[in-house]
Amino acid sequence: MFTLSVAYPRNKKIVVIMSAQHDPKQNRLLAALPAEVLERIADDLELVSIPLGEVLYESGGQLQHVYFPTTAIVSLHYLMENGASAEIAGVGNEGVLGISLFMGGNTTPSLATVQTGGCCYRLKGRLMLEEFNRAGPMMRLMLRYTQALMTQISQTAVCNRHHSIEQQLCRWLLLTLDRLPTNELTMTQELIAGMLGVRREGITEAAGNLQRAGLISYRRGHITVLDRSGLESRACECYGVVKKEFHRLLSDAATAKEH
Amino acid sequence: MFTLSVAYPRNKKIVVIMSAQHDPKQNRLLAALPAEVLERIADDLELVSIPLGEVLYESGGQLQHVYFPTTAIVSLHYLMENGASAEIAGVGNEGVLGISLFMGGNTTPSLATVQTGGCCYRLKGRLMLEEFNRAGPMMRLMLRYTQALMTQISQTAVCNRHHSIEQQLCRWLLLTLDRLPTNELTMTQELIAGMLGVRREGITEAAGNLQRAGLISYRRGHITVLDRSGLESRACECYGVVKKEFHRLLSDAATAKEH
DNA sequence: TAAAAATGGTGCGATAGCGCACAAAGAGAT
DNA sequence: ATCTCTTTGTGCGCTATCGCACCATTTTTA
Numbered sequence: 133m134f135t136l137s138v139a140y141p142r143n144k145k146i147v148v149i150m151s152a153q154h155d156p157k158q159n160r161l162l163a164a165l166p167a168e169v170l171e172r173i174a175d176d177l178e179l180v181s182i183p184l185g186e187v188l189y190e191s192g193g194q195l196q197h198v199y200f201p202t203t204a205i206v207s208l209h210y211l212m213e214n215g216a217s218a219e220i221a222g223v224g225n226e227g228v229l230g231i232s233l234f235m236g237g238n239t240t241p242s243l244a245t246v247q248t249g250g251c252c253y254r255l256k257g258r259l260m261l262e263e264f265n266r267a268g269p270m271m272r273l274m275l276r277y278t279q280a281l282m283t284q285i286s287q288t289a290v291c292n293r294h295h296s297i298e299q300q301l302c303r304w305l306l307l308t309l310d311r312l313p314t315n316e317l318t319m320t321q322e323l324i325a326g327m328l329g330v331r332r333e334g335i336t337e338a339a340g341n342l343q344r345a346g347l348i349s350y351r352r353g354h355i356t357v358l359d360r361s362g363l364e365s366r367a368c369e370c371y372g373v374v375k376k377e378f379h380r381l382l383s384d385a386a387t388a389k390e391h
Numbered sequence: 392m393f394t395l396s397v398a399y400p401r402n403k404k405i406v407v408i409m410s411a412q413h414d415p416k417q418n419r420l421l422a423a424l425p426a427e428v429l430e431r432i433a434d435d436l437e438l439v440s441i442p443l444g445e446v447l448y449e450s451g452g453q454l455q456h457v458y459f460p461t462t463a464i465v466s467l468h469y470l471m472e473n474g475a476s477a478e479i480a481g482v483g484n485e486g487v488l489g490i491s492l493f494m495g496g497n498t499t500p501s502l503a504t505v506q507t508g509g510c511c512y513r514l515k516g517r518l519m520l521e522e523f524n525r526a527g528p529m530m531r532l533m534l535r536y537t538q539a540l541m542t543q544i545s546q547t548a549v550c551n552r553h554h555s556i557e558q559q560l561c562r563w564l565l566l567t568l569d570r571l572p573t574n575e576l577t578m579t580q581e582l583i584a585g586m587l588g589v590r591r592e593g594i595t596e597a598a599g600n601l602q603r604a605g606l607i608s609y610r611r612g613h614i615t616v617l618d619r620s621g622l623e624s625r626a627c628e629c630y631g632v633v634k635k636e637f638h639r640l641l642s643d644a645a646t647a648k649e650h
Numbered sequence: 651t652a653a654a655a656a657t658g659g660t661g662c663g664a665t666a667g668c669g670c671a672c673a674a675a676g677a678g679a680t
Numbered sequence: 681a682t683c684t685c686t687t688t689g690t691g692c693g694c695t696a697t698c699g700c701a702c703c704a705t706t707t708t709t710a
Contacts, residue, residue, distance in 0.1 A: 210549045213628050218552045220545045235538040236531055237640050241632050242545060267526040272495055275534075279494040282541055286479045286501060289548035290469045293477045293588040296696075320657065329552040331698060336658060352657055352706060369472050373500050381496050555666075579687065590668060595688060611676055611687055 147181045156253050158202035160226045166269050177253040188244040198230035198260045203250030205311050210242045218329035221284045224311025231278050233257050234264040276381045283377040287370040295368040298338040302367035315357045406440045417461035419485045425528050436512040447503040457489035457519045462509030464570050469501045477588035480543040483570025490537050492516050493523040535640045542636040546629040554627040557597040561626035574616045
């Protein structure tokens with residue numbers, strides 16, 4: 133893979149790369165666009181590699197680009213005054229970052245932090261708005277995605293209210309796994325705890341249970357899922373609700389139809 | 392007030408009424424529309440009175456109308472498999488019900504239940520879509536509202552994770568108060584507990600504390616807020632975040648500008 | 651290769667909230 | 681005025697989670 137580093141004024145860690153292995157269609161939203169639309173923006177899609185921990189958007193910051201993850205996973209979360217944090221939703225290759233650009237607010241009170249380093253295609257905000265304002269397939273797709281994201285956020289709220297740490301961990305692992313090509317995630321218990329807004333020890337205990345049950349195995353910063361359906365049966369209904377709603381709203385059949 | 396009861400196939404409790412006292416501009420979204428747009432839909436806005444407990448939308452149900460509350464308050468919530476429930480967001484005169492109509496999904500996994508009986512203006516789904524698809528002020532306003540609603544849902548998630556019942560009660564009282572003309576809400580502790588997804592006894596205790604502190608006073612199904620700023624200082628930051636974001640996105644100045 | 655840092659395991663007391671049972675106090679109905 | 685139903689108050693044991701402290705092990709750095 134040929135990697136080209138580019139000086140970047142605001143955020144030096146982001147690196148523009150070129151690669152034959154990458155294709156915009158690795159992002160499922162870009163893949164769902166009609167060829168005509170994708171061709172129109174293809175030359176302006178810039179492949180970037182983004183490392184773990186990078187902050188893509190800050191609370192109140194202005195958006196320069198929208199990001200379509202391919203291999204990266206980004207966590208939307210809120211940072212409280214006392215420093216505690218809670219994840220609101222995750223975004224991977226099924227989604228896009230920066231919806232407030234076309235929703236009209238241009239920013240949100242939340243943060244977007246990279247949870248799994250990897251690649252995204254990005255598009256200049258102005259170009260995204262241009263395409264959105266054609267009020268065609270791009271607009272319809274983005275609005276459908278936004279609705280699916282709302283379901284994910286809603287279930288986060290429900291799950292935070294009613295479900296145990298173990299159930300939430302199962303949900304979170306499954307949602308993350310759906311965005312990865314392998315069944316191994318590179319992630320410390322501390323980081324997962326931060327996502328779920330619980331103590332690290334709580335994750336240690338829940339993950340220990342899952343390992344003893346043979347559903348996962350882990351070693352320092354690596355979790356391998358051994359039994360996916362076992363995890364599903366141990367997760368709360370929230371995972372199923374979110375997954376089903378994403379499928380309903382964003383399957384090819386659904387997005388092909390006009391609304 | 393002259394009240395006209397109308398036979399209504401699906402939901403007999405909803406009553407179409409006519410009244411000189413009512414004005415679409417009592418709903419702040421309708422009030423924010425340019426005169427030209429409002430005139431176009433004015434004749435199709437139907438004033439309806441909706442009683443406490445009425446279910447406006449069910450999980451998976453098809454939308455016939457969008458509803459713009461004036462005096463009613465509607466709770467969006469999710470009903471779990473075991474019968475427990477949790478509020479995702481509330482909608483009053485600042486909002487609209489039925490956004491999934493124009494977002495493209497036409498339904499959601501959640502329910503919309505009337506929390507405070509009152510009036511809404513409703514508009515046939517087809518007409519709303521027609522106006523939305525002009526891609527003009529109506530569309531921009533609806534998308535801005537949707538973004539504000541997402542912030543409310545997000546803060547519900549954060550609040551459920553990190554804040555005490557008392558803090559959540561303060562937040563909820565303040566958000567509800569902002570949608571009412573008086574400082575008294577008609578609401579049993581049991582109902583509030585259902586909204587927040589906690590035990591009724593938890594509300595009894597928290598409300599008792601607030602009453603002893605002189606911030607509210609209550610009697611069987613009626614809560615009067617005596618000290619609004621006292622409640623605000625006792626609430627978590629979530630209330631402020633939501634309120635500020637609604638103001639930012641939906642103040643007249645913001646909505647007048649094109650995005 | 652030694653030191654330092656990161657990561658995960660474990661124990662323990664504190665606490666917020668739950669589930670349940672039942673009593674007390676309004677408010678409406680007869 | 682009495683009865684009944686709804687609503688609120690209270691007590692009690694239970695559980696999940698928290699906050700903290702400390703150790704062991706693995707990985708990285710010097």
